[in-house]
Every structure is written in C-alpha cells, then in structure tokens.
Amino acid sequence: MQLISGTQIASQVLEECQREIAELAARGLKPGLAVILVGDDPASRAYVRSKDKKCKDLGLHSVKVELPATTTQDELLAQVRRFNADPAIHGILVQSPPPKHIDEAVIVRAIDPMKDVDGFHPVNVAKLALEDPTGFVPCTPLGCQRLLIAAGIETDGANVVVVGRSMIVGKPMALLMMAKGKGANATVTVAHSRTRDLVGVCQRADIIIAAIGRPEFIKAQHVREGAVVIDVGINRVDAPGTEKGYKLVGDVAFDEVAPKCRAITPVPGGVGPMTIAMLMSNTIKACRQLG
C-alpha cells in the first residue's frame, strides 16, 4: 500500500512556485493575494492566517482584511471592487462561509474573473467545462488531480467515482477527471446522497474520491482490492483525553480501508496541504496572465 503524502507533494508544488516567483521578479512582477474575512469564525480565521503566512513565506504580496460580522453586503462589495482595481493584487478571495446576511453568490460574481483564484466565478466554472486553460480551477480538486499525477496513478481510461457533488469539490473534480489530458481522461461517475447502491457504485471504482463531509463514511465494503482512495474530508470528532479535545478525521475509515488499497491519502497530511499550495499556484498564474 502506497501512502500518498500531500505534505511532500505540496512542498514540491511550492518549490515550483518559488522558481516562478523568481522568474516574475526578474520581469518586475510580484504576485499579490488579497484575502477577506468577514466575522470571527475560528476555523475561518485559522484558514486565513495560514494562507497569509504561506504567502509571506513564499515572498508573495499578501493583504489580509478582517471585517466585523456586522459588515454589510455593500461594504463587502466595495472592498472587493477596490481589490479588482488594485494592480498590486492578482488574486482575491473571500473566505467562506460569510455571515448569513451576505449573499455569497453575489460576492463571488463581483470578483474580477481574472483574479478569482478560488475558481468559483461562473466564468471560471464555464472555462473548466470548456477546458479553457486560462481559467481558474478550484484549489481542492486541482490539488487532488496533482496528487494523482505526482503519485504516478494512471487515470487514463480509469473508472473514477467522485462521492459528493458540491461546487467546491465534487462537481469541479468530476469535470477535471473527465477532461482530455494528463491526470484526466477518466470515465467518471458522480455519487451523492440520492445515489442508489453507493456500495455497488464505489466497488466498481479504480479510484474513489471522497468529498462527503461525514466522518469515516467510506468503509472497507465500499472499496475493491487494489483501488486508489483520495480522501478530501476534514471532520472534527471528539477525542476525550487529548489536549485539544478533538481530532481530525477524513471521510474514509482509514484503518479498515487502507489495507485494501493500492494507494491512499491520509488525513491530515493528504489533500489539505495541497489546497493551499494550489492557491499559491493559482495566484502566480493570475499574475502571469494579468502581466
């Protein structure tokens, strides 16, 4: 069984990013990322902090804006428009989820698609479907594809089952896998909560990509001998007696599934570190394209 280390592969991606940053610097360009956080959700705060730190470690220009939970939609839109107009900023993201009074779809549509490094703007969703290489692909599925390529997993002609159909993970993942090209060309099935006989569907998979949001949902019975499993899930579960009182587990019951697999990603240390590395990579791409 091969354990696919996202930590290791992410550091290779970040090394590539460093080379590209040096090339851009030689042309007088420095990629800039603006991250906007509204409210004080602790998990969102932690994500924003780590994105800001990763940018600074790499030598990117990073702007972090923390707005109170009472910020109105118009105030947030005004902030987005300021970054759209700022030539030092190439990537903009608004940390999800915003407070309930803010319509996330409106905010996403206000971001300049050329700066939409999360890849959630309808223009970028369309570009993914059209296989237009100038588009931005959401960081998590892009990271999963990169993991498969780096781990030497053949996707060409493979049966890939994506469990989950969200716009952040499942749907773009399926589009990436069915596209033409390297790390793609797969025969894709998308499963969700209404799928009949999920076990049977998963058992036909050469590669299972689990993005469900339910701790340890995929069991040994879902996985055929020799399959590859990519676990996107990040779930907090109680762990009494530990310092934090909780631990992180994936959407896959690792201990029972791993022995059946040809390759599998761990949680933590699998897809998680790839997501932030691909965000850096998308920001550099935005800078290159905007010039």
Ligand code: NDP
């Ligand atoms: P969503 O809740 O948006 O989507 C979950 C999907 O799983 C839905 O399509 C849902 O189906 C499906 N689902 C739920 N229950 C079942 C079931 N019993 N059987 C089959 N399918 C089911 O979650 P996200 O896509 O945003 O996230 C998925 C997971 O990935 C979460 O654990 C999240 O924390 C993690 N994540 C990790 C990231 C990383 O960086 N590693 C980044 C983003 C997410 P339906 O559509 O029918 O409701």
